[in-house]
Each structure stands twice: as structure tokens, then as C-alpha cells.
Amino acid sequence: MSLYKKWQDLSGKERSQEETEKFWGEYMPKEQAIYEKILSGPSVVIKGTLSSLAADFDMTPVVFAGFMDGINTSLIQEVDLESLTEDDSVELAVDFEKLYYNMLAAQASWLYGLTQWDDVLTKEKRKSIKKEYDKTKTVVKEAKVGRNDPCPCGSGKKYKKCCLDKDN
Numbered sequence: 001m002s003l004y005k006k007w008q009d010l011s012g013k014e015r016s017q018e019e020t021e022k023f024w025g026e027y028m029p030k031e032q033a034i035y036e037k038i039l040s041g042p043s044v045v046i047k048g049t050l051s052s053l054a055a056d057f058d059m060t061p062v063v064f065a066g067f068m069d070g071i072n073t074s075l076i077q078e079v080d081l082e083s084l085t086e087d088d089s090v091e092l093a094v095d096f097e098k099l100y101y102n103m104l105a106a107q108a109s110w111l112y113g114l115t116q117w118d119d120v121l122t123k124e125k126r127k128s129i130k131k132e133y134d135k136t137k138t139v140v141k142e143a144k145v146g147r148n149d150p151c152p153c154g155s156g157k158k159y160k161k162c163c164l165d166k167d168n
Contacts, residue, residue, distance in 0.1 A: 039116030
């Protein structure tokens with residue numbers, strides 16, 4: 001079974017509320033520590049085997065595969081998670097704009113609110129990314145045709161005497 005599949009089984013496992021809080025309560029500070037390191041040296045690419053990086057960040061290889069699942073779409077070169085093994089070389093070359101956007105989408109305020117972002121993206125750039133993200137959440141309703149408006153079919157008749165009448 002692949003590391004990624006083991007992570008999916010582990011993270012999706014049925015637990016009590018208390019066990020769930022404990023599981024994620026242990027994972028999230030480790031995840032945050034990795035992001036803090038990545039953001040502290042944005043020009044330095046963290047790389048190594050999956051098992052060595054997992055050890056560096058005090059995680060098991062399975063849990064680090066879970067971290068890779070979270071950051072994968074923000075990497076310049078995505079990793080094939082299904083075939084990921086402990087001996088595979090991993091390179092965390094991050095597209096920081098995409099990472100910030102993905103953190104907004106995941107509603108991970110503990111990550112997109114890290115102070116290390118100040119040295120990576122300007123406030124203006126982060127606001128711009130936030131604005132782009134917010135646009136994806138805005139619902140735009142199409143204008144309705146009023147009864148006395150010209151019919152959109154182009155007949156020249158009022159809508160109520162043309163297509164509205166056909167709907168009934």
C-alpha cells in the first residue's frame with residue numbers, strides 16, 4: 001500500500017471527537033513548522049528523501065506524505081503522490097502566490113496569517129491574491145427579463161406577449 005493511501009486511511013479514519021482533535025492537534029503544529037521554515041528562506045529549496053525530511057520535521061513518512069498532499073498543488077513541479085515512497089527524492093520548490101491562494105481556499109488562517117509571509121509576498125500582493133480568491137466566492141445572478149421588456153429572442157414583441165406566453 002502506498003504512503004499516500006496509508007495517509008488517506010489514517011486521516012479519514014473514524015474517530016471520536018476527542019480522538020479527532022488530538023490527531024489534528026498533533027499534526028497541525030508540525031505542518032505549521034514546515035511552512036514557517038519554507039517561508040523563512042523562500043529562495044532555499046528544501047529537498048531530500050521523503051524519509052529524511054519526515055525525520056527532520058519529526059513526522060512519520062506516512063504523515064509527511066499527508067503534508068505533501070496539502071502542498072502538492074502549490075509546488076512548481078507536482079509530485080505523483082500515489083507512487084511516492086520513503087526513498088523518493090522530494091523537492092519543495094514552491095510557487096508562493098499559488099501557496100497563499102491555496103491556503104485561503106483551505107481556510108487555513110493559522111497558515112496564511114503567518115508573519116513569515118511579510119518577507120515573501122508584499123501586503124499589496126497578498127491583498128491582490130485575496131481579492132482574486134474572493135471573486136471565486138461571489139455569486140452573480142443573471143438579469144431577469146421583465147414582463148414588459150423586449151423579448152430576448154429578438155422578435156420585437158414584449159416578453160409577456162412572446163416567449164413568456166409560450167412557457168405556460
